[in-house]
Amino acid sequence: MKGKNVVLCLLVAALFLIPAVKNESITGDEPSEKKYIEEHVDFSASILNDLIYIERCANLIAENKPVVPFYTKTYVFPAGSKVSIEIYPQKIKKLDVMLPSSYIPSPPGFEIEQGSYDADIVYPERWYAYDAMAGLKNGKHVVILNIYLYPVRYVAGDVLFANEFEVKIYYRPPEKPLFTNDEYDLLIICPDSWMADLQPLKEHKESHGIKTIIVGLNEIYGGK
Template identity: 35%
Template sequence: MRKAIVIFTVLALISMSFATIGTYVNKIYNPDDSQDKENSNVIKMEITFSNPQIKDEEKYLIINLEGCSPLLSPGKPVIPVYKKVFTLPFGTQIESVEVIAGNIEEKSLPTKIIPAYELVPPDMHSSLSPLKENKAIYESNSIFPETRYEYATMGGISDGKHVTFLSLNLYPLHYIPSKNVITIAHNIDVEIKYNPPEKPLIQNDVYDLIIISPSEFSDALQPLVNHKENHGIKTKLVTLNEIYGSVYFPSQGRDD
């Protein structure tokens, strides 16, 4: 089986790393190991979160939750987020994502949670901008973030094969800025139902080289495609518009 090489002319790096100490995945149901056809396309997780660690940083508080990474959005409170990525068959459609939070504890804070800094300047030499609160959030009586979870699907390559990645973000900690109150869900149950394609959408050995590019570069890259083809290298040019338009894989996402 041929392994395709993928060239990205535009590359975005998304960090999905997180610590695992203090957060326990009590149970994860792997459909690949099941003989139960009724539940063969279901993923279940039971996650336990420990107490948050609260650090006083001058006039703000820093909240850490083991097993989570910080949600960094300039001007908004830095909240722990639990990240998990699942690898599914290419072309999989997500039928439903159900998240149930339990054992919720409320805690009052003596001051505000620290906001995230502005993005680092491109020259990497300028000093950091002073912390600036997003007033619409910090003066609000609404919880932040407004959702308990978010998910998105995207196509990609894993171990040389086309797959669908399901990226799931969980928010075990909610914050009411105007009241300086947090709630922590110590238990979260997740159930994901999905529908894999009846037959493979793309054969993994069709192309030797896949070029992913913005649409405006497609004409300029066509000679490269022709050159590779003329030398016996099966090549495919895929534009970002085709990706965003779900031409080669379904693009899904939701937050609730």
């Protein structure tokens, strides 16, 4: 039996610290039943020398942007699951602080300089972001969902802080496993707009005896 390969045509953000959360609930028992996860994530901020510290958060560093904290939460679902997301920031207030700018990268031996940012920018653009990818966990093919929450945002001169986030995830596992031992040797996961362009690669692989399947992101992942 040949080992199976997975090709993922995505750019994936690096994973950082995963903080603790509370009030997690999962409903649904049947494999094809739509399931539901709800989490309420609390933040507590402290300020020192214009830097905002939030426990178990990393800092988001980007040139000519303010330094803001963020954290990551990772979820794992069976391969072929359909997933949708709702995230709501809550208890938003203004903070009396001036966010520092990220440092400008410099070659070795040169002095590191602090950058600046436009006073009218909005950063990050949203309170959260997310991405999905295919992977292996304990030898099984899975869908990995990463959610990034930004409890602090700079909005045209104001620093806003969300004390809580409500995270809702709806997912439906596949009615039958997406992967079986004998169906194919190579899985290619890509944006739907790439599928036609990858057909020649599929045909090339199959001409060499490699059973290949192309799966679009809309087949495994859907978000709001």
